[in-house]
Amino acid sequence: MRAARPEALGAAARADLARLRARYPAQFRTDWAGRLRRLATLALLAGLAGFGIWQFDVSPARILHGLGRLGSFAVLMLPPSPEGHLWIFLHALAETLGIAFLGTLTAAVLAFPVAFLAARNVVPNPFAHFAVRRGLDVMRSVDVLIWALIWINVVGLGPFAGALAIACSDLGAFGKLFSEAIETCDRRPGEGVVASGGSALHRIRFGLIPGVLPVLASQVLYFFESNTRSATIIGIVGAGGIGQYLTELIRVLELKQVAFLVLMILVTVAAIDWISTRLRRAIIGPAAR
Amino acid sequence: MARPTDPALRGPTPLPPERAAALSGLYAAATGRARRRTLAGFAALAALALLAAFAAEVRPLVFLENIGKFTAYLEQIWPPVGLEHPLADLRAWYWGLPGWLGLLGETILMAYLGTLLGAVAGFAFSFVAAANLVRSPALRFLAKRFLEVCRTIPDVVFALLFVIAFGLGPMVGVLAIAIHTTGALGKLFAEVVENIDMRPVDGLSASGASWVETVRFAVLPQVLANFASYALLRFEINVRGAAVLGFVGAGGIGQEFLAAIRSFYYGDVGAILVMIILTVIGIDLATEQVRHRLAGPEHDR
Structure with a gap:
């Protein structure tokens, strides 16, 4: 048998999704408890990060300004030289x-x-x-x-x-x-x-x-x-x-x-x-x- | 196994003398060679240590003379809490507690944000730097060298540069920690990705999944627990590092700590040091618990 191209296999599976879903209900079942737990963890991590960003007064303007200065530093760094030391x-x-x-x-x-x-x-x-x-x-x-x-x-x-x-x-x-x-x-x-x-x-x-x-x-x-x-x-x-x-x-x-x-x-x-x-x-x- | 019942056979049987002499000669030669190699190794180590001691200006006499100062210093920063009024003493010792707690919280938050940003960046880079997922050697080489540079330059050096560019404040600490963490975690993550079982990857790419889908459904489930474990370990290291970024x-x-040391406020030095030590040990124990739980299902299998 000749192997089908993987892309074709994927497309065929997608076209046949309804019947696959009916045939393998266990594989398609949504794990609500797990999903909720993961979402809660992510929300906690992101919430803490948001609090930190607010607390430390991180703003795009400040970052852009600093990046501009860093860019000028990078120019000043070239070429690296010991200058006699x-x-x-x-x-x-x-x-x-x-x-x-x-x-x-x-x-x-x-x-x-x-x-x-x-x-x-x-x-x-x-x-x-x-x-x-x-x-x-x-x-x-x-x-x-x-x-x-x-x-x-x-x-x-x-x-x-x-x-x-x-x-x-x-x-x-x-x-x-x-x-x-x-x-x-x-x-x-x-x-x-x-x-x-x-x-x-x-x-x-x-x-x-x-x-x-x-x-x-x-x-x-x-x-x-x-x-x-x-x-x-x-x-x-x-x-x-x-x-x-x-x-x-x-x-x-x-x-x-x-x-x-x-x-x-x-x-x-x-x-x-x-x-x-x-x-x-x-x-x-x-x-x- | 049959046991020898004859009492003469119970004890060790002596070898014929010439055989014993030959064997012990061989033994002496073999151990002598190993011993000579060990001695040569020690001699090389001692020579290097002398050279290093010369470079580092080691002065044993100064050390011996002043070792008393070390114990005296420890005595001075020792908690000035007596048995008569322990609570009052404690309150006096920690006179600056609210302010210090705020700064300590800021330190932990800096470490958290830096670790999170660094882990996200390292996560993205690790898939590009992993030999089994990326075909292009040039791309892989670039990603690996970039991570190496991020990792080798200490976070304090980044902080020094960023303080001039962004101004004083905890945001600088976050950025410095994030860049250093990107390098350290990117390397570890890439090694985890390189050691995965490739069969799920083959299965998904054979059934027509794209690169992103392959990474999501074949690679991520295998590596996520390890990634989280490394990130937690890094968080602990970063808390320790964040405590000195204020320098x-x-x-x-x-x-605050540097100011206390420089102006010889021994009570404050001791108080802040105890707070830092307790925080680091607490976070160490907590992350160890979480890491054991993360590693749990892997070990059961």
């Missing part, structure tokens, strides 16, 4: 990378033991892991910029405060992710170690760590990439890196240099993305994607 |  910018970029790397590494090293305390299958005491988890939640819910402001009070302005800030906010995130990885780890190697006479520490060292280490390493690499992005803004509060130049240059509308800085950030993040993807594949192996 | 004048509680 290339070495300063490169130095700031190195600082940014240093902040991101050191912050991520410190957080990972500190989170590693903490995560075992927060994992249900290592520390069975519910109070211990509840306390550790809530502590991690608090660290995580404070933004990097706030951590930076706190650390500036301690070690002064500069990239060191930035590295400490990233370490603190990531410690919370890593602790949560690591402990979840440990909890979902395969139980059987650990049971094998215990069955052949290993102690609790042996179980962790030979039954758990080999299983979770690749997962943890891959998460750390992923965070290094995202921390490079956060480290670019941490200079806004004075904690080092490329952010302080970015802020100053935007404020004085040196937009050619701003465009150059943004391009530098884009290229750096893309390079780190590429490297960390390769490392992740090498660590996890080709089996996982 | 650059983009509305919300950030401005």
Whole structure:
């Protein structure tokens, strides 16, 4: 039999709609309750959005005016050029990378033991892991910029405060992710170690760590990439890196240099993305994607 | 399985000595190789860390000297609530509660609007960026690069630019969050779309559905729960981000918070910080509940 053209099939079905409806009533029945629920959800979402738009005084005139100014900024950005500050910018970029790397590494090293305390299958005491988890939640819910402001009070302005800030906010995130990885780890190697006479520490060292280490390493690499992005803004509060130049240059509308800085950030993040993807594949192996 | 009844066979049988020596030699060689590789990895990591420490101007002595300041700071912003008059203390500590609550509400609303707009834009872009729905590689490449740029430039940088173009206020924060969210969610959404079951799509296009109809009836039902889950996750991240957007004048509680920190009003710093932490944790828990419910039917299947 020759296959009919799909369009013809669709048209035939539409012409025959009444008989199809009679033959398959279940397929054509309207699900009023579901439809009502969906409509109510949509109305709620839209209503809240409308309230926000009214509250924030968003008007087409304001947006058009702003877009016009943004358009003129875009013209001022061309061509991107460092205008003689290339070495300063490169130095700031190195600082940014240093902040991101050191912050991520410190957080990972500190989170590693903490995560075992927060994992249900290592520390069975519910109070211990509840306390550790809530502590991690608090660290995580404070933004990097706030951590930076706190650390500036301690070690002064500069990239060191930035590295400490990233370490603190990531410690919370890593602790949560690591402990979840440990909890979902395969139980059987650990049971094998215990069955052949290993102690609790042996179980962790030979039954758990080999299983979770690749997962943890891959998460750390992923965070290094995202921390490079956060480290670019941490200079806004004075904690080092490329952010302080970015802020100053935007404020004085040196937009050619701003465009150059943004391009530098884009290229750096893309390079780190590429490297960390390769490392992740090498660590996890080709089996996982 | 037959169990050995002879007691001599119960314990481990010793290997012949030359066989044991050969095996343990092989074992030592294998573990030695793995150990050397691990050591080399650690050495490389340590070298990179030293380099990074040099770039980030790490001064361990300053850190050790001033670590007391950190605890002192925490002590200063610690709730000044005594046991004798806890309620009165609490009321004094939160003297600015009505104003702060308004600003906190503004922050959450900013995050909500930004997430919603970003999710809608990311939704539209994800179908263009998905390899299994769009044939034209050029279009796909453009969509992916656009999302990458939106994602890589931090929302604070957008906010800095927009404050100059649109003027101060929460609208700037909404736009900045929306653009960053478009990039982040567009990428995640596109990955979800690329992993769908293609059979419903084939079925619909074989029976003559247009591209839009195929997306509506074959793709959307498969991806909507995942999309909502990612959007909720992003909402939580955006609430945290919106709290600091005020640092650059983009509305919300950030401005008040920065002013309190800069002028050393420790009581206010602690009070606002506690409010932000409680809000973020509350939203985290609430979205987690909703996401579990969204993921529910998927897991039952």
